[in-house]
Amino acid sequence: MGLLTRLAFLEGCALVIGFFAIVAFKIANGTISLADLLYAKEAGRTKVRQSEAGGGRAGAEGPVQGDKRVFSPGRLQLLIFTVAVAAHYLHAVVVNPNQLPDVPQGVINALGGSQAVYLAGKALAAYIQPLHKNLR
Amino acid sequence: MANNEQQPIPYLWIPVVAFAALMIAVLFFFLRMPAKATANDQLTLLAGSVILVLIACIGLVVLINMATNRIDLANLLSEPGGGASLSRFQFLIFTFVVSLSLFLIIAHDYKFPDVPGGVLTLLGISASTYAVGKGITATDPVHMAKKGPPTPPAAAQAAPAQPAPPQPAPHV
Numbered sequence: 001m002g003l004l005t006r007l008a009f010l011e012g013c014a015l016v017i018g019f020f021a022i023v024a025f026k027i028a029n030g031t032i033s034l035a036d037l038l039y040a041k042e043a044g045r046t047k048v049r050q051s052e053a054g055g056g057r058a059g060a061e062g063p064v065q066g067d068k069r070v071f072s073p074g075r076l077q078l079l080i081f082t083v084a085v086a087a088h089y090l091h092a093v094v095v096n097p098n099q100l101p102d103v104p105q106g107v108i109n110a111l112g113g114s115q116a117v118y119l120a121g122k123a124l125a126a127y128i129q130p131l132h133k134n135l136r
Numbered sequence: 137m138a139n140n141e142q143q144p145i146p147y148l149w150i151p152v153v154a155f156a157a158l159m160i161a162v163l164f165f166f167l168r169m170p171a172k173a174t175a176n177d178q179l180t181l182l183a184g185s186v187i188l189v190l191i192a193c194i195g196l197v198v199l200i201n202m203a204t205n206r207i208d209l210a211n212l213l214s215e216p217g218g219g220a221s222l223s224r225f226q227f228l229i230f231t232f233v234v235s236l237s238l239f240l241i242i243a244h245d246y247k248f249p250d251v252p253g254g255v256l257t258l259l260g261i262s263a264s265t266y267a268v269g270k271g272i273t274a275t276d277p278v279h280m281a282k283k284g285p286p287t288p289p290a291a292a293q294a295a296p297a298q299p300a301p302p303q304p305a306p307h308v
Binding site: 003005007008012013014016018020022023026027033034036038039041069082083086094097099100101103104105107108111112115118119126130 | 162166167185205234237238243251252253254261
């Protein structure tokens, strides 16, 4: 039974590390794109994509308009907070691997607030800003 | 979709079968049955070995397909409107962290631990943010305008409207 347990452990390690390594490698070499991760769409402002504005594919439909994206501090704070919480949790498990550590209520509240800010910004860009622009 | 047209990897079965054979050989030569093993113990050992080899083979196939882009991960973090989605990225990180933690604890104690409410709340917040963000993107007027009006199914377009067949007179 000991050999079976050891093999199961090695297999689990290989699968978890394999999945993680493939996703991390694809993020690192750009196959999984992280472009515009920290950029939010700014409603009401559009830019013409360079590749399509010069003719070619634009054809009869005219140039395709892309969204203007601007740097979002809300996304940056959410990213920092996410990485910090994940690292803290993993550290707690490595230090004491007897049970899953609970997440402090303060962290959950902060994460909920952070997510709320992120979603509010997204909703603002999607609904409120176009309405405001139309009213003007 | 171009990715659906990809051909399966030729001779993928060779490494999978070789790996399975290696595992079976290791189990066959090195796995020792206890002297006073009951039929229940033998069945447990056999079932464990079969499940171990099966999961290893399935995992190997999935990993090979992921590594060779047969399973396309390019849009794993992408939003429908373009660009990477922070909520998807966060969901990915938390999923990896919790699964790795769970694996470490199970490997340490050989028992499934209780999952605290705080962890479930954390994953719940992350998943609901992802769902709400997806809803906002899908109902975004700009995004909907780009997609255009929904088109009726091709079959409905092609087939002319058929008159309804005459109904039999009801029996009185």
